[in-house]
Amino acid sequence: MTMASPRRSLQKRPDRESATPSDSIAVRFLRPGDVEALITLEKAKWDQDQAADRTELAARIQAYPRLSIGAFETGGTALASLFMKPITTEELDSAATWADCARVGTPPPDATGSLFGISLSSVDADAVTAIFEFFWPHALKHGWRDIYLGSPMPGLRAWKRTHPNIPADVYMREKRHGFPRDPQLRYYHNKGFKEIVACKPGYFPHAASLHYGAVLRGHIPLSAGAPLWRLVPLPWLQWMRRLLFRLV
Numbered sequence: 001m002t003m004a005s006p007r008r009s010l011q012k013r014p015d016r017e018s019a020t021p022s023d024s025i026a027v028r029f030l031r032p033g034d035v036e037a038l039i040t041l042e043k044a045k046w047d048q049d050q051a052a053d054r055t056e057l058a059a060r061i062q063a064y065p066r067l068s069i070g071a072f073e074t075g076g077t078a079l080a081s082l083f084m085k086p087i088t089t090e091e092l093d094s095a096a097t098w099a100d101c102a103r104v105g106t107p108p109p110d111a112t113g114s115l116f117g118i119s120l121s122s123v124d125a126d127a128v129t130a131i132f133e134f135f136w137p138h139a140l141k142h143g144w145r146d147i148y149l150g151s152p153m154p155g156l157r158a159w160k161r162t163h164p165n166i167p168a169d170v171y172m173r174e175k176r177h178g179f180p181r182d183p184q185l186r187y188y189h190n191k192g193f194k195e196i197v198a199c200k201p202g203y204f205p206h207a208a209s210l211h212y213g214a215v216l217r218g219h220i221p222l223s224a225g226a227p228l229w230r231l232v233p234l235p236w237l238q239w240m241r242r243l244l245f246r247l248v
């Protein structure tokens with residue numbers, strides 16, 4: 001299972017004429033000066049008890065400047081952000097909550113090819129696509145192989161009303177027509193996060209998910225060739241990305 005090609009998962013906005021999301025969306029690594037624009041996005045997409053504040057956003061950017069990515073409109077409005085950090089499977093397994101995994105400032109593990117997606121926020125599906133497309137060559141060049149993340153399951157509360165005695169992890173794994181029943185798990189499945197790793201109670205504040213989190217894993221496309229990609233110049237990988245994503 002690999003992360004879906006951005007080209008395949010592209011959902012075009014009707015008001016956007018370009019065939020390539022990155023034609024009208026600027027994607028780049030985040031800088032401390034982006035915090036104000038990011039705060040607006042956080043407030044738009046997260047409840048008050050979930051949203052990161054200025055200090056947290058700045059700390060993520062400072063700690064992981066090559067793993068903090070933003071997509072912006074021409075006028076500077078932030079359309080989407082993705083914050084990641086390196087993580088080991090031991091850290092992931094021993095973490096009870098999202099906060100344990102997302103904590104910034106812990107010394108980065110020496111040798112890991114895995115990342116944890118601290119947060120993804122978006123008001124524009126094309127911008128998310130553009131972010132994954134942007135990151136892919138950098139991930140190959142660095143040797144990152146997979147990304148874990150903790151997803152809400154916003155359909156769980158309603159499902160539990162009709163299935164009060166069935167554990168949440170049954171819902172997490174339930175499928176309809178071959179896709180996860182839960183809308184957000186389905187969203188991530190379509191983005192390539194097809195492997196369900198764990199169902200964690202009390203994972204983060206999210207009422208509709210009854211505060212459960214689903215830990216998911218997505219493989220970075222072609223990362224099995226990691227030793228080779230490290231030798232390939234980044235511009236070549238960026239060129240390869242354009243070629244590959246146009247072919248699929």
Ligand SMILES: CC(C)(COP(=O)(O)OP(=O)(O)OC[C@H]1O[C@@H](n2cnc3c(N)ncnc32)[C@H](O)[C@@H]1OP(=O)(O)O)[C@@H](O)C(=O)NCCC(=O)NCCS
Nearest residue numbers: 045119120121122123124125128150151152154183184187
């Ligand atoms: C999840 C998120 C990043 C997706 O952003 P996006 O790529 O711009 O995509 P959209 O919001 O247009 O959603 C795409 C589809 O997934 C579905 N989906 C995604 N998250 C969902 C959720 N929490 N509840 C219900 N449906 C959801 C949408 O209904 C939509 O379906 P549609 O195409 O049939 O309308 C964005 O909705 C967001 O920022 N949410 C709040 C923060 C969050 O939950 N982040 C992820 C936590 S790890």
